[in-house]
Amino acid sequence: MVRIEKVHYKPVPVRSLLLEMKDLSELMIDLAYSAALFHDQKLAEEVLELEEHVDSLAYLLGMNAMLAARDAKDAEALIGVSKVAAATDKISDAAADLAMIVLRDVGIHPIIREAFRRVEERLARVRVKSNSVLAGKKLKELELASRIGVDIIAIKRRGRWIINPNGDDRIEADDVLIARGAPSGVKSLKRLAWGAAQNLEG
């Protein structure tokens, strides 16, 4: 169930709030597409939780922007920032709407799959075999982004999703990865996860 976070004022730089909102909203769109394409209700629920979180960030950003503005010049400079924040909030709402289609279980019509065809080329869902070179390694050791141009955006382990993992997160055998990247990189990742390729250089 989605839990509504209570929002209390905290001093957080507007800069870091906007950056987090921007990155999360983009991530959410790809996670929502993934939930639809790979029929994953748990992942759809994660998108709804992220939407609540982005909403909380929007409240915090609003409060911090108000306190940061001391004169008309500040207010003029900051209004654009608050408008960009509102646009990222709208994008995260759209992602939540997509996730709700999965949760309402109305089915993914072939027309939807066709509309997502280009998305499908840049997203992959793959299970890590025990003989994979990825198993047991931290993301920062693997450097998948620079080596094969792929970002791991979510990891499913024993039924739970780790969203937007960081460099210290480790890939384990039997993990399910959701990855985003160019079609060639996505293919390389699959071969690495299956144990069909051992060479990280592509």
Next chain:
Amino acid sequence: MVRIEKVHYKPVPVRSLLLEMKDLSELMIDLAYSAALFHDQKLAEEVLELEEHVDSLAYLLGMNAMLAARDAKDAEALIGVSKVAAATDKISDAAADLAMIVLRDVGIHPIIREAFRRVEERLARVRVKSNSVLAGKKLKELELASRIGVDIIAIKRRGRWIINPNGDDRIEADDVLIARGAPSGVKSLKRLAWGAAQNLEG
């Protein structure tokens, strides 16, 4: 000025309407970012026009979906499609909101530029020199997508924007291109446009 298109029923396949809405809404986000990053008010106006167009497509899709549903089963299958259409409409609204920041001329605060930093890596604005290998060629001859992994999403020629050009559109000397792709592809395109590289294979 934005012109509101009148909407009359036309028989158009729901499939092609959804595909167009999906592709345009993604394109619009990148065009809106480009308008902000490259301070281009004309490009921002193009985004607002596209938003009106996506809105018209949403009306048409709604009407065609209604007529396509003959029984409860059809209606259940199509409701997901109409929800995806609504989500793409919301994304196009968000793009229009971003474009409005440029048109209201409140300035792009350094915080916004920082939030867009990853966007900036995958977008380029470049002018085509007369000695460039690109000048005089059709997009379908150049095959930039398969060769260097870059899509040309807009071309500015004599003050007017050509949005989402197709394969038969030709690049001319002195055109300004907005391109989207991986950072390495974007760099290659710049070198080709400047005449600093002549080899299309990378």
